[in-house]
Amino acid sequence: MGKDIGIVGAGTAGLHLGLFLRGEGIDCTLYTSRTPDQVRRGRILNTVAHHHVTLERERALGVYHWPAEEYGYFGHHYFVNGERPREFYGRYEEPSRAVDYRIYHPRLMEDFEAMGGKIVYQDVDSARLHALHRLHDLVVVSTGRGATRNLFKRDERESHHDKPLRLLCAGLFRGIRPRESSAVTMYFSPGHGEMIEIPTLSFDGMCTALVIENVPDGELAGLSRQSYAENPRAFLDNLMRSLEEHYSPIMERLDPAEFDLAGGASDLLQGGFTPTVRVSHIRQDDDRVIPTLGDVHALVDPMTGQGANLASHAAWVMGEAIRDSGVFDRRFMEQVDGLRNERIFCANRWTNYLLSHLVDMPTELQNVFEALESSQSMRDEFTDNFNYPERQWNCFASPARMHQWAAMHTVVPASATAPRCCRVS
Numbered sequence: 255m256g257k258d259i260g261i262v263g264a265g266t267a268g269l270h271l272g273l274f275l276r277g278e279g280i281d282c283t284l285y286t287s288r289t290p291d292q293v294r295r296g297r298i299l300n301t302v303a304h305h306h307v308t309l310e311r312e313r314a315l316g317v318y319h320w321p322a323e324e325y326g327y328f329g330h331h332y333f334v335n336g337e338r339p340r341e342f343y344g345r346y347e348e349p350s351r352a353v354d355y356r357i358y359h360p361r362l363m364e365d366f367e368a369m370g371g372k373i374v375y376q377d378v379d380s381a382r383l384h385a386l387h388r389l390h391d392l393v394v395v396s397t398g399r400g401a402t403r404n405l406f407k408r409d410e411r412e413s414h415h416d417k418p419l420r421l422l423c424a425g426l427f428r429g430i431r432p433r434e435s436s437a438v439t440m441y442f443s444p445g446h447g448e449m450i451e452i453p454t455l456s457f458d459g460m461c462t463a464l465v466i467e468n469v470p471d472g473e474l475a476g477l478s479r480q481s482y483a484e485n486p487r488a489f490l491d492n493l494m495r496s497l498e499e500h501y502s503p504i505m506e507r508l509d510p511a512e513f514d515l516a517g518g519a520s521d522l523l524q525g526g527f528t529p530t531v532r533v534s535h536i537r538q539d540d541d542r543v544i545p546t547l548g549d550v551h552a553l554v555d556p557m558t559g560q561g562a563n564l565a566s567h568a569a570w571v572m573g574e575a576i577r578d579s580g581v582f583d584r585r586f587m588e589q590v591d592g593l594r595n596e597r598i599f600c601a602n603r604w605t606n607y608l609l610s611h612l613v614d615m616p617t618e619l620q621n622v623f624e625a626l627e628s629s630q631s632m633r634d635e636f637t638d639n640f641n642y643p644e645r646q647w648n649c650f651a652s653p654a655r656m657h658q659w660a661a662m663h664t665v666v667p668a669s670a671t672a673p674r675c676c677r678v679s
Contacts (some may be wrong), residue, residue, distance in 0.1 A: 256281055259576060260390035262378045263397025264288075266302075266355075267548025267565035269362040271394065273315045274573030276369040283372040285386070286397075290360030297520045299355040301424045301463035302562045303438070303452055305641045306348035311566050317365050320358075325455045326351035327436040330637045332626070333503050335443040340627050341503065343437070344637030350438075352463060354426065354456040378402060387538060392582040394572065396547040396565075403550045406532040412552075412599055418526030419555060419609040420447060420467035421478035423493075425522040426454060429512030430462040430504065443500040445613050446472045448557055451504060461516040466496075467557050469613055470526070474500065478526065483519045490514060529555050529606055531599070535587045542582050545590065547572055552598045555609060560601040560643055568594045601643035604650055618653040625660035632663035 257280050261268045264286035275282040288296070304312070309326075312318040326349035334340040367373060378386065383402050386393045395402050432453060433439075439451040452463040468474040474496055482489040490513060498505055515521040530553045535543040548565040571594040579586050611619050626633050639646040649659040 257391050257576065257580075258389075259283070260285065260386045260393040262286075262383065262386070262393065262395045262402060263399075263548065263550075264359065264363055264373070265397060265548055265565065266359075266562045267569045268394075268396035269359065269366060270311065270315065270566045270569035271396065271547065271573050272366050272371050273317060273362065273369065274570060275576060276366065276371045277315065278573070278577045280577065283374060283390070284363075284366065285374050285376060285378050286363075287375065287377045289375055290363045293360050293363075294356050296356065298424075298426060298523055299359070300523065300556065300561075301352070301426070301450075301452060301454065301465050302355060302556075303350050303352045303559045304566075305350045305559070305563050306346065307641045308563045308566045309348075309351060311570055317362055319361060320351060320353050320455060322349040322351040325353070325460070327438055327453050329435075329437045330640075331433075331437050331439040332633075333439065333441045333501065334623055335441070335500055335502075340623060342627050342633055344626075344630075344633035344635075346641075347638050350640075352452045352454040354454060357455070357457065380405060383544065384538075387542070387544060392542070392545075392576065394545050394547050395550055396569075397550060403532070405536055405544075406546050406550060409531040409533055412531035412602060413529070414606065415529055418470065418528050419606065420557065421470050421475050421524075421526040422556070423464075423466040423468065423477040423522075423524050424556070425464060426456050426516040427462045427464055427521075428514060428516045429509045431507040431509070432460065432462070433507070439504070441501040441504070442612060443474075444615055445469065446500055447474050448612065449497075449501050449504075450557065450559065456516055456521075458516065465556055467555070467609075478524045482515065482522050486514070527553060527555075529553060529602065531602060534591050534595075535584075537584060541584075543584060543587050545572065545587060552602055554602050555605050557609060558601070558605045558643070559640060560605060563641075564598050564601055564643075567597055596644050597642075600647035604643055604647045607650055616653075618656045621660055622650075622656050625664050629663040632660070635663075 259275055259280060259282045261272055262285045264284050268284055272282050272284050309322055328349045329343055329345040331343050436453050441449040447468040450465040454461055454463040466477055468478055477496060480489050532546055532551055535545040537543050547568055554560050572590055575590045626636060649655055
């Protein structure tokens, strides 16, 4: 007898899981409150990069509509502000890519329906979720929005914060000249915040996403509260002053006369959220489970660009487990968690470590930045490890590991091939 799966939420996690299941011939229904046209007409959902590991899943799912060779970027520039500013560049082994989710999600929803998937447009509250549990063999909750997330308690072993580590001001902008070779730029202003500049495909072509992460009690925190809609000129002038003081290299490519949100106020997000890992499932009276997936399972700060990539990874793991199992009980979840949590937990730990220690950098982190500046092999490894947060956490998990990682690269000439101390099988 065939399986019938319900998925609550049509973000990256839910869509990638649904597409995987349809590719395996498994009946699947997505439940979401917004149609593709409503998503297209709405506010920007987030500013997301898909790394190469996620793009390879897109190829396998048949939804690689935006080739990274054309729309992507090939490495990271890094700028560390301070008395002696540092600038350096790291290369990816394969390119990454960013597409406005108001384009990406509607297209994948249409792909899902074209593959025989069903979409039901309705809100799902707790009562409706339990009704869906009786309707399907398995229901997966893949959205962190709405009342259903409250059913899943915090995992206190992995959730160590009770308030946001940063206040966000993120938007899509025009008036910033792209680099000759497409790349992300990561800016660090210790004690004040960080900014990630991402070449992004939106409705009118390529633009620039700025993800500005502000220390809550710092001088940049006002960017996360100031209204663009009330006074666009005041907002933009304040933003440019902040960029000049803390992230000055971008000003060489910014045209003040053209600098603005690419599509108006709907292209701006402000606020903050608390990094949180929730339990992986709840158990029902019939011994079957309702699993979590995506942001409702692990809400990771966007500073390291991990959220959507973790969602895709976890969706693939969940899809393979559903394909290979006929019983959806606690043992099923043990197997899923054993395969997905290494990457998810390491991404959460690495991101929270940086956010907690970039304000007042300890000696070992300062030494890492010094080593990155002097070693191309280390910069390339650090950059490509954005694909593999478990490898990155292997390097950052303790001062001893950070010291060893830096030492292994800085004693090897830049022209040589250095061992990759953070590789895992």
